[in-house]
Amino acid sequence: MLDRPVRALLAGPLDRVAAVLDRPGLTPDRLTVAGLVLGLGSAVTSAAQLWPVALVLWLVSRLADGLDGPLARRRGPRDAGAGGFLDITCDFVVYGSTVVGVAVGATAGHGEPWWPFLAVLLAYYVNGTAFLAFSSIAERSGRTIDDGRSLSFLGGLAEGTETIAVHALWLVVPWVAADVAVVWAAVVAVSSLQRVVAGYRALS
Incomplete structure (x- = not known):
């Protein structure tokens, strides 16, 4: 919704930071992998209840994820297929592991219960299936949505910003994380339904 x-x-701001980072030794794919490593670090430190460290790693991970695209665009026209594939795969790994x-x-x-987090993972699974299936079929049918990203993204209530x-x-309030997860799972479920309906209509 807010993306x-x-x-x-x-x-x-991201373009300006990408200009500073635009050096021969740093590639967009390396930035993507750095975001993956930092995200996995956030997951591990969350499990160890090192919440402030996990928060910092999470935010820096998402910053790296936000910079790989601007850096790629600075390098000039190229086939974004491999980079886009790597990016979305790393995103899914980071979101699930965190x-x-x-x-x-x-x-x-x-002492928080497990089931709200399982509900979030299920909602992520359905949501990811809907938009990845749409992107694949839209590409083959020539009904892509071009917003500057390598995949055709259907908008929804829950997007990357949310x-x-x-x-x-x-990570800031882990003692109520399960309550947050219940609400978030519901929001992602509604977003999944939105994407299923919108995708079906767009491809009909």
Whole structure:
């Protein structure tokens, strides 16, 4: 829901940072992998209940994820297929692993129940299936949505901006992480339904 205005707001600052990082030894794919490693570090430190460290690693991970695209565009026209594939795969790994990390840390340290986090993972699974299936079929049928990214993204109530905010929130208040997860799972489920309906209509 917030991705479009946030992307417009951050485009200039991210481009300027990408200009500083534009050095021969640093490639967009390396930035993507750095985001993956940092995200996995956030998951591990969440499980260990090192919440402030996990929060910092999470935010820096998402910053790296936001910079690989601007850096790639500075390098000139190229086939974005491999980079886009790597990016979305790393995103899914990071999102899933950080949910598990928070679940482990919150249940062990604060007695939070497991099932809300399982609900989030299920909602992520359905949501990811819907937009990836749409992107693949839209590409073959010539009905792509071009917003500057390598995949055709269907908008929804829960997008990347909201995901970053919610994952940061339960690192700040891990003692109510399960309550946050219940609400978030419901939001992602509604977003999944939106994408299924919108995707079906767009491809009909």
